[in-house]
Amino acid sequence: QVQLVESGGGLVQPGGSLRLSCAVSRSIFSITRMAWFRQAPGKQRELVAAITAGGTTSYVDGVKGRFTISRDNAKNTVYLQMNSLKPEDTAVYYCQAPVGGTIYWGQGTQVTVSS
Numbered sequence: 001q002v003q004l005v006e007s008g009g010g011l012v013q014p015g016g017s018l019r020l021s022c023a024v025s026r027s028i029f030s031i032t033r034m035a036w037f038r039q040a041p042g043k044q045r046e047l048v049a050a051i052t053a054g055g056t057t058s059y060v061d062g063v064k065g066r067f068t069i070s071r072d073n074a075k076n077t078v079y080l081q082m083n084s085l086k087p088e089d090t091a092v093y094y095c096q097a098p099v100g101g102t103i104y105w106g107q108g109t110q111v112t113v114s115s
Helices: none
Strands: 004-007 010-012 018-024 033-039 046-052 057-059 067-072 077-082 091-099 102-105 109-113
Touching: 004 091, 018 033, 018 091, 018 109, 033 077, 046 067, 046 077, 057 067, 077 091
Parallel strands: 010 109
Antiparallel strands: 004 018, 018 077, 033 046, 033 091, 046 057, 067 077, 091 102, 091 109
């Protein structure tokens, strides 16, 4: 069983920044791809950003240039740095990792962007 624990969410004003963390209960060195998803009220969960074991990153169009995904294999942690936040970024953010043919999810962390 693999556990993913997100943290770092909260309430922030438009234009502000937050850094989300996803701590994994095992080594992430060999996990081929880790990703951040988000789900806003009444909407489907969507992929926000992903990072491969080799460090290649990808982003949904709406966050390019504002969000940065990174991974620290020594700390078994994946991060999502979010800058220039907009009200439409408000959602529950989830970390995802495939391990041994099973997709694992964290419990989510709420991000609210509001003045």
